[in-house]
Amino acid sequence: MAINRKIYFAGSIRGGREDAEKYHQIINYLRSYGEVLTEHVGDDELLKQEKSLSEKEIHDRDMAWLTDCEYVVAEVTQPSLGVGYELAMALTMKKQVICFFHSGSGKRLSAMIAGQPYYKVKNYNEVSEIESYLREIF
């Protein structure tokens, strides 16, 4: 495993947890390519521990991780203010950003993400497609 590569995974938390199982699977794929700093996003048990932190502690820690990482991988199907904020910050910090959108979801991705060419947005139908896409990137 390429331990040195730090990957920040972003996915909806308070925006809604409908896609949490997909986040879990994507994080498992990402583990082959580096250290995933935000494993709790795909793990409801780990997320419970986050509840002991203040809002400021969560924000400041996550921004420190974002600053530290090389890649940001986001699952953007479920709209989330936090994920949108992280993506905007990642652009400002010039991180490599890859976004995955579930095209069979019946949702439409925000134009503020879909219309920003800096973000590499990849549509998928099955989560398993993400594995081969990640293999190409890393």
Ligand code: 6K6
């Ligand atoms: C646990 C259960 C409810 O709230 C928590 C603790 N909150 C968070 N813990 C860790 N990361 C968080 C938390 N809230 C937001 N984030 C970050 O923003 C994550 O890195 C996600 O990618 C993103 C989710 O934002 P929202 O707006 O959907 O919560």
